[in-house]
Amino acid sequence: MSTTLLLLALGYVLGSVPNGYLAGKWFKGIDLRRCGSGSTGATNVLRNVGKGPALVVSLLDMSKGAVAVMLAKTFGLSDWIQAMAGLAALAGHIWPVWLGWKGGKAVATGLGMLLGLTWPVGFACVGVFVATIFLFRIVSLSSVVAALSLPVLMVVSGQSSAYLAIALMAMVLVLWRHRSNVKRLIAGTEPKIGQKREA
Structure with a gap:
């Protein structure tokens, strides 16, 4: 139990390392939370800092x-613990304690x-993302489509119930974080790659 709790805590701490925020500060002296979408992720880094840092x-x-x-x-823990460790990293990335819970x-x-x-x-999801971005050139749409495909890919590939559960949770988290993008997609105002506003 102590090993599991330690790994979950470590997963959150790893996830909460604010790479995008640091890139904005180091390369441009900006706070990404006040630029573009307000996200500290790579897409906002791309639009406000540059391709290399992104x-x-x-x-x-x-x-x-x-x-x-x-x-x-490595510690030989179950599929459920592995999945929970990954989810802890996701939570840390989305809600980093260092940045006032905004990641x-x-x-x-x-x-x-x-x-x-x-x-x-994982590589199948990358394929879905790349294919969608090639066709539509919209980062957020590609992210949403890849997230929606994730549970299907888990089922088709015969993964464990733990992996399927984490796929569903990850899908919900990604969709929730992209809710403003989805509204713009529906309205037809979501920018494509090369346009100024962050997708």
Whole structure:
């Protein structure tokens, strides 16, 4: 029990490392929470800081979810504990204690969690994301479609009930964090890649 609690706490701390916020401060002297969408995720970094920092932030945010899961696997803990460790990292990314509980939208961290849990599903989600962004050039739409596909991919690939449960929770979290984007998508006002406002 103590190992499980320690790993969950560590997962949250890993997830709460504010990579996007730090990139904004270090490279442009800005607070991303007051720019664009107000998110500290990689997409807002891309639009307000630049491509290089956004790529680095994406990789670092992915590693937060992956490391949390891999630590649980290293200790030989159950699928449920692995999933909970990944969820803790997602929670840390979305609600970081260091930034007044206002973080990113959990797409990159969620992908890292997936790659740690079951890399085939993780790469399948990447494929869905890339295909959608190629067709429509809208980051938020690609994130939403990939999130919606996640539980389906878990079922089709025959993953455990624990992995399916975490997929459903991750989907809900991503959709909730993108609720303003969904409203703009429905209204037809959501910007595409290359436009100024953050998707």
